[in-house]
Amino acid sequence: MSVVSQPATRNPQLRLTGNGDQCQTLVVVFLRGGADGLNLVAPLADDGYYRARPRIAISKTAGIPLDGFYGLNPLLKALEPAYQDGALAIIHAAGSEDDTRSHFEAQDLMEHGGITGGGWLGRFLRAKNQTGSGPLAAVALGKSIPECLRGSPAATVLQSLDDFSLGSNGSGLTQSLARLYGSQTDALANAGRDTLDAIRRVEQLRSTSYHAAHGANYGRDDFSCGLLQIARLIKARVGLQAASVDLGGWDSHFSQSLIMDPLITQLAQGLSAFYQDLGPAMNQTTVVVMTEFGRRVEENSAFGTDHGRGSVMFVMGGGIKGGRVLGKWPGLSREVLEGPGDLPVTTNYRNVLAPILQRHGAGEQLSQVFPEFTLAPMPLYG
Amino acid sequence: MNLSRRKFLQVGGSSAVLLTTVGCDQLPRELRALYQPPNQSDPFQPPPAEDLDPVSHVLNRAAFGPRPGDHARVCKLGATPEQAATAYLEQQLNPEKLDDDEAEYAVRRFETLALPLGELFEYQEDLLQNELMRGALTRAVWSERQLYEVMVQFWSDHFNIDPSKGDCKWLKVVDDREVIRRHALGQFPDLLRASALSPAMLWYLDGRVNHRENLAAKPNENYARELLELHTLGLHGGYTQKDVMEVARCLTGWTVRAKDQPPYFQIGKVEFKLSQHDCGSKEVLGQMIPGVPTDLSHGQREHLGQQELDRVLEIVTSHPATARHLSTKLCQRFIADEPPASAVEAVTRAFTQTKGDIRATLRALFATKEFRQQRGNKFKRPFNYIASALRTTGARTDAGLEIIDYLQRMGHAPFNYPTPDGYPEPAAPWLGTLLWRWNFALAVSENKIKGTKIDFVTLRNDSGGDAGLMAHLLGRKPTAEETQAYHSSGAGLALMLSAPAFQRC
Numbered sequence A: 001m002s003v004v005s006q007p008a009t010r011n012p013q014l015r016l017t018g019n020g021d022q023c024q025t026l027v028v029v030f031l032r033g034g035a036d037g038l039n040l041v042a043p044l045a046d047d048g049y050y051r052a053r054p055r056i057a058i059s060k061t062a063g064i065p066l067d068g069f070y071g072l073n074p075l076l077k078a079l080e081p082a083y084q085d086g087a088l089a090i091i092h093a094a095g096s097e098d099d100t101r102s103h104f105e106a107q108d109l110m111e112h113g114g115i116t117g118g119g120w121l122g123r124f125l126r127a128k129n130q131t132g133s134g135p136l137a138a139v140a141l142g143k144s145i146p147e148c149l150r151g152s153p154a155a156t157v158l159q160s161l162d163d164f165s166l167g168s169n170g171s172g173l174t175q176s177l178a179r180l181y182g183s184q185t186d187a188l189a190n191a192g193r194d195t196l197d198a199i200r201r202v203e204q205l206r207s208t209s210y211h212a213a214h215g216a217n218y219g220r221d222d223f224s225c226g227l228l229q230i231a232r233l234i235k236a237r238v239g240l241q242a243a244s245v246d247l248g249g250w251d252s253h254f255s256q257s258l259i260m261d262p263l264i265t266q267l268a269q270g271l272s273a274f275y276q277d278l279g280p281a282m283n284q285t286t287v288v289v290m291t292e293f294g295r296r297v298e299e300n301s302a303f304g305t306d307h308g309r310g311s312v313m314f315v316m317g318g319g320i321k322g323g324r325v326l327g328k329w330p331g332l333s334r335e336v337l338e339g340p341g342d343l344p345v346t347t348n349y350r351n352v353l354a355p356i357l358q359r360h361g362a363g364e365q366l367s368q369v370f371p372e373f374t375l376a377p378m379p380l381y382g
Numbered sequence B: 001m002n003l004s005r006r007k008f009l010q011v012g013g014s015s016a017v018l019l020t021t022v023g024c025d026q027l028p029r030e031l032r033a034l035y036q037p038p039n040q041s042d043p044f045q046p047p048p049a050e051d052l053d054p055v056s057h058v059l060n061r062a063a064f065g066p067r068p069g070d071h072a073r074v075c076k077l078g079a080t081p082e083q084a085a086t087a088y089l090e091q092q093l094n095p096e097k098l099d100d101d102e103a104e105y106a107v108r109r110f111e112t113l114a115l116p117l118g119e120l121f122e123y124q125e126d127l128l129q130n131e132l133m134r135g136a137l138t139r140a141v142w143s144e145r146q147l148y149e150v151m152v153q154f155w156s157d158h159f160n161i162d163p164s165k166g167d168c169k170w171l172k173v174v175d176d177r178e179v180i181r182r183h184a185l186g187q188f189p190d191l192l193r194a195s196a197l198s199p200a201m202l203w204y205l206d207g208r209v210n211h212r213e214n215l216a217a218k219p220n221e222n223y224a225r226e227l228l229e230l231h232t233l234g235l236h237g238g239y240t241q242k243d244v245m246e247v248a249r250c251l252t253g254w255t256v257r258a259k260d261q262p263p264y265f266q267i268g269k270v271e272f273k274l275s276q277h278d279c280g281s282k283e284v285l286g287q288m289i290p291g292v293p294t295d296l297s298h299g300q301r302e303h304l305g306q307q308e309l310d311r312v313l314e315i316v317t318s319h320p321a322t323a324r325h326l327s328t329k330l331c332q333r334f335i336a337d338e339p340p341a342s343a344v345e346a347v348t349r350a351f352t353q354t355k356g357d358i359r360a361t362l363r364a365l366f367a368t369k370e371f372r373q374q375r376g377n378k379f380k381r382p383f384n385y386i387a388s389a390l391r392t393t394g395a396r397t398d399a400g401l402e403i404i405d406y407l408q409r410m411g412h413a414p415f416n417y418p419t420p421d422g423y424p425e426p427a428a429p430w431l432g433t434l435l436w437r438w439n440f441a442l443a444v445s446e447n448k449i450k451g452t453k454i455d456f457v458t459l460r461n462d463s464g465g466d467a468g469l470m471a472h473l474l475g476r477k478p479t480a481e482e483t484q485a486y487h488s489s490g491a492g493l494a495l496m497l498s499a500p501a502f503q504r505c
Helices: A047-052 A074-084 A103-112 A120-128 A170-182 A187-207 A222-235 A256-284 A349-359 A363-369 B005-012 B015-021 B029-035 B054-061 B070-075 B081-092 B101-107 B125-142 B146-158 B168-183 B188-196 B199-204 B222-231 B241-250 B298-317 B320-334 B341-353 B358-367 B369-373 B382-392 B401-409 B428-445 B456-462 B466-474 B480-488 B492-498
Strands: A025-032 A041-043 A070-072 A088-095 A138-141 A155-158 A242-248 A285-291 A311-317 A324-326 B254-256 B270-272 B282-284 B287-289
Touching (some): A025 A103, A025 A222, A025 A256, A041 A047, A041 A088, A070 A074, A074 A088, A074 A256, A120 A242, A120 A349, A120 A363, A138 A222, A170 B428, A170 B492, A187 B428, A242 A256, A256 A311, A285 A349, B054 B070, B054 B081, B054 B369, B081 B146, B081 B358, B101 B125, B125 B168, B125 B401, B168 B188, B188 B298, B188 B358, B199 B254, B241 B298, B282 B298, B287 B298, B320 B358, B341 B369, B358 B369, B382 B428, B401 B428, B428 B492, B456 B466, B466 B492, B480 B492
Parallel strands (some): A025 A242, A138 A155, A138 A242
Antiparallel strands (some): A041 A070, A088 A311, A285 A311, B254 B270
16 A cells, blocks of 8 residues: 555554444463462362372362362452353363473463464464554553564553653644644554544543442552553553563462462452453453463472463453363373373463454464464353 | 774774874774764755655665765765766665775674674573664664665565574574675575575474475475465465475475584584485476486485475576566565556566576666656655664664664564564554654654764754755655644654654655
8 A cells, every 4th residue: 555645445443533443452461480270270079189289279168169170269259250250261271282391481482372483462463453553452561572472563561651652742742743644634644643542542541540440449569550551441442452461470389378379369359350340341352361381280398389281271251151161171190190290281272362362353364373283272152 | 882892902092192183084994983073063955855856765765764964965976866866776786885884883782793603502592682683773774885774674574584483593693694684685596595595594484394204204384385475486476285395395304403402513504314305206386306316326316305405496586476576575665565567567577687686676676767756655664764763863873772662662673573474565554653653753852762862953053954954854845834843843853753754755
């Protein structure tokens, strides 16, 4: 398309005004450090669990019953409503094919989606937005772009909404820009007007204090704050397609409960507040929670667990058939455990992401997002 | 600092004394950049026309934008702007004749760019990636060999490799130097062969695991497919799935030693393994390639097996679809997003007649009336935007990570594209990057980016005041609307760098 000579062809994703932005947003939460899936969602009905973890297991009475077999860690109680609403699905014994049990290797492989160039989320956004995306299509909460967003058409790292401002000199500049971009009618001029519009929306957001809706109660920690910023951007309809936020520190080699309990509390509070806050907007939103690997089934002498394989994934959002724990439970008997005694991976994480990306518009490009992998998508949507 | 430590020790000790007795231009070249007074005033004549003239056009399109005074300097190369533009392009087509010491000194600080392959593995991948990115931006901003750098960028996209895959983290440095930069204005067949046997490419497109030790083994088709689809014939270039498979068979056995594969002194070495080569006969694009006979010596068989790669490259480079595909891409880069058929025709002819001589092909492209006429109709990609902003403002810059960060945010940092097709050239995918262009324009014009400095007062004085400055930045006289916006914005330089006209080239 020639910038100057041809009339604009409008991309609906670029349209940022009114309710025309029916943009679906995918929120990726990465639990860095290898989160113990067995301590997040415990197989209460598997005696092997109690044999392997005599001191740190969640007791049958303390676990929040889900389906007669699994139970939620009691600190995840805040997620129970979403699960009962059918908006939260859990996939157990999920993970990647990487068996190095190295944080770096496993995170890298999972975020890249295989030994391939760029991150899976970046490739997805490239494939989806071949005709262009808006200025705020992808946002990473934190200090740097995570590997999963590598290669994305445009990815913004932000710690606060101030990062979007044009600075103290911005107002004279935006007025002059509005004049220059407003007097033309080509695709570039349209993009300029859309961008000015996005700036205005973010300015409005910044100038008003935010009140979470429906009594949602975010925490003060970075994870909750990140989700709150994402909720604001979603509600402001600025064209957000993907957001990523990390919750790190899950490497619970010793005193597991001291390390994990505060994180589990943050995870539950952040996700449940986000769920409540978005309300109906959750229909256009999917949150996926993943980690690079789970932990050894057997507890170690220091009341902790070492690096393992399979863990758990959470998927929350519009359209999913939740209220279920999906994935094949392999059992915990000696013969099925992998390597030094780890929960085998029965669901590859790509098969959880695949149906989500399909819902978010990957279309026929899905195979490009996960090359060299034969997908068997998990039936998240029924 | 633009010079190596050793050079500094050699000449630095006495320089303080030297300075008091001799002028700057008598200093050793290495020291001039250091001691040149930064605010040296050098008035120049900005572009005088109402519209982009041929000189402004070539500085925009075949270079990364004009530096202060470039327009006037180029104008002196010919009696008319048209002739001057032609003379400039001809100079640019012979980069080896252009003194480029300043850029060379500037990139010397990125020491890994010059390291031999084996030593690269001693370095952390983040450092290598940073020096690659900063080196590319430094050269785009500083080099006199502008068209050469534009073509380096073009081929980096055409033969894209994302360093984040496997050993490419280390090997891309060598690919950039020995494949892309070595052949950027050379012969296309040489460039293609260098790329086919580049350790990084063997990693990136899985050539290293393309083997067939027995009939049950299935060759890896990844490189073969991209060779036909992206590097040569193009998507609808008339090859079939069968051709892809046959090309993959011809290339079986070529591999590269991995980082974790002993002996370690041979990391990155490219080898041909006859035992992993498919020795049967093949047919590529209708041409027979006889099998490797079993009754020859090992050495003879190895030679024949290796030759299949050259045979394949010969077949694909001489295929008419390859000339057309490359000419279309060049015309898209240099003329218009929708390249005019007549220009593509002329460029295809030149490519075919010269068997892929890149200079001759470009010369033919620059001679088309479409190239001459279609001015200001292209949209600068973010890298080109940033490079041109730094050049036109005469910024002193270390191409630091703060600037690279703006490129990351716009999705156009060099060596960061995940898939083999390279960053897209047309405008549409980049239209969402305006916010970060404007942010950059404000930050750079207010000298808020570490390591980058613009001397606005000198720039405005040298170009003869506000009107001259605008003409210099836009490559033509500003419109009444632009002049008014410049004055009312309260941030004139940022506004000009943010204006629609400055996004185009």
